[in-house]
Amino acid sequence: MSAGELKFDRELFLAEYWQRKPLLIRNAITGFQTPLPADELAGLALEDAIESRIIECRDDEWRLCHGPFEPEDFERDHPWTLLVQAVDHYIPAVAELRQLVSFLPQWRVDDVMVSYAADGGSVGPHYDNYDVFLLQGEGVRRWQLGQRCDANSPLIAHDELRILQQFECREEHVLGPGDILYVPPGLAHWGVAQGECTTFSIGFRAPRINDLVSRWADRVLEQLDPELFYTDSAIEAAPRAGEIRPQDLARVRAQLRAALERESSDDWFGAMVTEPRYSCEPLPAELDEARALLAGGASRVLLSTAARVAWQDTPEGILVFCNGEGLACAASVKPSLITLCEQWRLEGDELSEGLAREDTASMLDYLLENGGIHVE
Ligand code: SIN
Ligand code: CO
Secondary structure (H helix, E strand, O other): OOOOOEOOOHHHHHHHHOOOOOEEEOOOEOOOOOOOOHHHHHHHOOOOOOOEEEEEEEOOEEEEEEOOOOHHHHOOOOOEEEEEOOHHHOOHHHHHHHHHHOOOOHHHEEEEEEEEEOOOOOOOOEOOOOOEEEEEOOOEEEEEEEEEOOOOOOEOOOOOOOOEOOOOOOEEEEEOOOOEEEEOOOEEEEEEEEOOEEEEEEEEOOOOHHHHHHHHHHHHHHHOOOOOOOOOOOOOOOOOOOOOOHHHHHHHHHHHHHHHHHHOOOHHHHHHHOOOOOOOOOOHHHHHHHHHHHHOOOOEEEEOOOOOEEEEEOOOOEEEEEOOEEEEEOHHHHHHHHHHHHHOEEEHHHHHHHHHOHHHHHHHHHHHHOOOEEEO
């Protein structure tokens, strides 16, 4: 699977731009054609199960409504934008855009959001906490890049939208089909459609350190012996009644650090970063059917476009994560798993040889059960 190669210097990008500076890549994809026309995007926004929004600015007032929409919702008198989340989960040609960023860890990619804007449509000046590659689909959009922002940057009063009160334009680029603008986290940006246009946002995710600490601590607590107590042998006499001394706190911290290091395994991280945003477990009947096909000579196994799959080496073998679950496997499953993660499919001899080995067959069954693959 491939949407082509990004025409740019990856090493330079990683060293100087990723997470730091915006980068405009003109004509980024050879022979670019939009993977999804605007009318098909509108069709997705009519569906209950798909997350969509319309943002409109009327007389300086920003309005937001949530989908699913009716066709009449797309007839509007003011500039407006339709945004559809996770379009890569439903449209394979849009999922292929994720291959453009395959030089970055897959678990960092979130989804591909697609927007359609009428002439003058915009979601307002804002910043995101995540990196995004903005690929222009059809039509033209003028992007302005502004100041660095953070949680203290003043926003206009709105219950749901996070639009900046101030925007200081530092750069401006007019993007046409196939151009890409990379925007790092925290950088103000403002895209306004010049005529009708579509934009594909390949968005990344980064776990909040808050959440990492919480998950890590949960895992440590599962493993920690509840009968282990704070110790202070060889303690110094306490001359001042009531005092908690710096040396007491240092001892507590040292014992905490030792417990965290001793007890923590890293198996929680992959489970956390592969948690799906939308549930993707197969129905029992689908699972039975797929299992029968897998046992009876499937012609190929395809990675589900909505699947979040990752793996890591361990001293005993590897851990395979799929949609928030983890499984310990023998290292021998690695070649098949890497092919699946890279090519998004497993077929021919590689599939039949894999299925003939118990370890790979049970890994595939696990991926199937957790909505990571489907079988043809
Ligand atoms: C858009 O596609 O209109 C908005 C994308 C973004 O600013 O992140
Ligand atoms: Co943005």
